[in-house]
Amino acid sequence: MTTTLPRPAMPSAPVAPADGHAIEAVDLVRTYHTHLGVLRRRKIEVPAVRGISFAVRPGELFGLLGPNGAGKTTTIKMLITLLLPTSGTARVMGYDVVRDTTEVRKRIGYVFGGDRGLYDRVSALDNLRYFAELYGVDPDVQRTRIGALLEMVGLTGREKEKVEGYSRGMRQRLHIARGLLHDPEVVFLDEPSIGLDPVGARELRQTVQSLVDAGKTVLLTTHYMFEADALCDRIAVINAGRIVALGTGSDLKGAIANRTIVEIETFGVTDEAVGRLRADPEVGAVNTEERDQSQILLVQSERGAHITQRLLGLLGETRIGKVVAREPTLEDAYVHLIATTGDDEARAARAASVQ
Amino acid sequence: MSASRVIRLVWFVTWFNVRMLLASEFFILTTFISPLIFATLAFFLFQSGGGTAGQTLLYVALGAGMMGVWSTTLFGCGGAIAWQRWEGTLELLVSAPSRYDFILVGQTFGAVVLGFYGIVATLAWGVLLFGMPIEATFPLVLPLSLLAAIVSLGSLGMLIATTFVLYRHANALGNLLEYPIWLITGLLVPISVLPLWIKPISYLLAPTWGMEAIRGATIGAEPPLLAIAMCFILACAYYVAARYTLVFVLDKARRDATLALQ
Numbered sequence: 001m002t003t004t005l006p007r008p009a010m011p012s013a014p015v016a017p018a019d020g021h022a023i024e025a026v027d028l029v030r031t032y033h034t035h036l037g038v039l040r041r042r043k044i045e046v047p048a049v050r051g052i053s054f055a056v057r058p059g060e061l062f063g064l065l066g067p068n069g070a071g072k073t074t075t076i077k078m079l080i081t082l083l084l085p086t087s088g089t090a091r092v093m094g095y096d097v098v099r100d101t102t103e104v105r106k107r108i109g110y111v112f113g114g115d116r117g118l119y120d121r122v123s124a125l126d127n128l129r130y131f132a133e134l135y136g137v138d139p140d141v142q143r144t145r146i147g148a149l150l151e152m153v154g155l156t157g158r159e160k161e162k163v164e165g166y167s168r169g170m171r172q173r174l175h176i177a178r179g180l181l182h183d184p185e186v187v188f189l190d191e192p193s194i195g196l197d198p199v200g201a202r203e204l205r206q207t208v209q210s211l212v213d214a215g216k217t218v219l220l221t222t223h224y225m226f227e228a229d230a231l232c233d234r235i236a237v238i239n240a241g242r243i244v245a246l247g248t249g250s251d252l253k254g255a256i257a258n259r260t261i262v263e264i265e266t267f268g269v270t271d272e273a274v275g276r277l278r279a280d281p282e283v284g285a286v287n288t289e290e291r292d293q294s295q296i297l298l299v300q301s302e303r304g305a306h307i308t309q310r311l312l313g314l315l316g317e318t319r320i321g322k323v324v325a326r327e328p329t330l331e332d333a334y335v336h337l338i339a340t341t342g343d344d345e346a347r348a349a350r351a352a353s354v355q
Numbered sequence: 356m357s358a359s360r361v362i363r364l365v366w367f368v369t370w371f372n373v374r375m376l377l378a379s380e381f382f383i384l385t386t387f388i389s390p391l392i393f394a395t396l397a398f399f400l401f402q403s404g405g406g407t408a409g410q411t412l413l414y415v416a417l418g419a420g421m422m423g424v425w426s427t428t429l430f431g432c433g434g435a436i437a438w439q440r441w442e443g444t445l446e447l448l449v450s451a452p453s454r455y456d457f458i459l460v461g462q463t464f465g466a467v468v469l470g471f472y473g474i475v476a477t478l479a480w481g482v483l484l485f486g487m488p489i490e491a492t493f494p495l496v497l498p499l500s501l502l503a504a505i506v507s508l509g510s511l512g513m514l515i516a517t518t519f520v521l522y523r524h525a526n527a528l529g530n531l532l533e534y535p536i537w538l539i540t541g542l543l544v545p546i547s548v549l550p551l552w553i554k555p556i557s558y559l560l561a562p563t564w565g566m567e568a569i570r571g572a573t574i575g576a577e578p579p580l581l582a583i584a585m586c587f588i589l590a591c592a593y594y595v596a597a598r599y600t601l602v603f604v605l606d607k608a609r610r611d612a613t614l615a616l617q
Contacts, residue, residue: 032612077612082450084609105452116443121378126371133367134451134458136360182452 021091022186022217023056023079028088030074048074050241051088056219058185061212063232064221067338071241072221073112076190079219080110092186106136109179109187113194115171117178120164124155124174127163128181135182149177153207169200176207186217193227205231225331237337244341245333252333259284260304261332262311264297265321276314282307285339294321300328300336356454364453368461373468376431385430390423390473391480398485412487414573418566420477421504421542424470425562426533428512431466432459433529436519445520446614449605455520456598459513467509474501491573500572500579503586504565510590511536511561517600521608541566561589 030049049071056062077083081101095103153173193201229249237245284300305325397419439445481487537543540562557563564585571579
């Protein structure tokens with residue numbers, strides 16, 4: 001797959017907005033309303049985004065990193081004019097996302113992950129032609145642009161096949177081609193690598209990088225730490241509807257630079273044993289990863305490798321395999337941030353909102 | 356948007372919607388078979404009631420064909436939106452820079468184009484199997500009456516489809532509207548046999564005028580010019596109503612976050 005991005009002549013939009021930010025969100029809040037119960041229906045408010053502020057520079061690749069349900073997609077949908085904020089403001093290329101929807105839509109491309117968002121029963125070429133019309137692409141440039149985009153995403157030669165026969169990776173690449181049809185200045189990528197195999201994910205990251213090389217501003221949401229670390233100029237970690245950290249990958253790692261990560265391979269570890277680790281005042285955070293026959297405990301501590309014996313003592317009779325002490329990665333920083341922020345507050349806010 | 360851009364957009368959406376609908380086996384079954392079934396029922400009911408082949412049979416057959424066209428239109432307009440919601444493309448259409456009402460018009464035209472098949476198929480079915488003569492009082496006006504009748508059904512389908520954007524279960528309501536529209540617009544029985552209080556509603560519905568245009572061209576005493584004009588006037592009024600309904604509906608959908616719900 002090539003990584004050459006087509007640069008056809010495009011809109012008369014400003015290269016950079018007057019305020020210098022391609023994307024700007026100020027105190028964005030979004031609350032959903034839903035009902036519980038059948039006979040005695042209760043209306044509840046679910047806060048999805050609770051006061052998010054950030055700004056993205058033109059040409060920057062900005063990452064929103066967070067677990068499922070953190071508010072990433074809701075934030076993106078407000079920025080691309082599909083959802084109205086409950087309060088707060090947001091601007092894209094200087095245009096307000098609530099008032100200037102048409103101007104915003106002309107300047108943005110939106111790509112989401114997963115199988116949906118394409119017309120399965122027609123070919124990829126028909127999909128691209130259709131969306132090119134909807135996006136107002138000049139008929140004179142449609143053919144060359146579609147050809148260039150198919151080349152860019154590696155679908156040349158397969159474009160006349162029905163989309164229903166495409167693999168997930170091919171569909172994802174077609175999504176990207178669709179999102180770039182009108183040569184948008186700002187591209188929103190909402191978990192674009194979800195469900196892709198490692199090769200497909202790597203190709204996709206190359207494509208994303210090529211967008212930035214071509215001068216696009218990219219806002220990428222993901223819950224893959226290595227993806228954010230490899231691609232993004234800056235990363236905002238979002239948890240329970242709030243930004244809990246914002247900076248470069250190095251900045252985020254720096255937050256736990258004084259910590260050591262002890263990886264303990266266990267077999268049949270109990271919740272009680274993990275609870276004893278978490279309760280220990282010398283332990284910063286504990287994350288558990290399930291493997292085939294074992295569980296890997298990732299224990300953060302400021303005590304360095306010296307804490308290892310103490311940890312093994314707390315695990316009691318648990319069968320232990322390999323034990324390794326190492327430097328923290330971005331993933332460890334992320335786990336620390338998610339473990340120490342948001343959840344209790346989110347639960348409290350949700351409980352309090354039941355009317 | 357310039358006029359040429361709008362025309363191109365509507366044409367392209369029409370073409371695409373026709374292709375999408377023809378790619379659906381269920382739609383093909385509905386579109387291609389149901390007008391023939393309705394026409395067959397009408398022929399036998401007409402014969403068992405003592406009717407003889409002639410202009411009245413043509414009128415009855417076309418009425419039956421229109422019932423099939425209405426089924427096609429409801430599926431093609433409203434069903435398409437429900438399908439787009441399920442496929443995840445509705446959000447992309449709504450968030451495209453093009454105005455959504457033009458997209459909806461194109462989708463409606465797509466359904467209307469295929470609906471036109473229903474009329475042609477009904478005529479061919481009647482001629483080949485039941486020996487129905489293509490005789491009309493005003494044969495030159497008949498094609499225009501048929502066009503007006505199909506436009507009337509399409510425009511009503513478009514107006515109803517606007518609500519499908521807002522509610523994921525609105526498609527069920529749309530299905531419920533299939534039979535009442537047959538009844539109160541004169542597709543199934545003449546509206547002269549309906550209770551008096553229903554008639555004002557009937558005359559606000561464009562298909563009533565569409566059926567009147569067909570009746571006038573086949574067995575009427577005068578060319579149905581008023582009925583034809585009313586079809587197009589009401590179709591324009593429905594478009595304006597649909598456009599302003601969409602402004603409200605899309606705002607509410609953004610407020611209530613219903614576009615992505617399946």
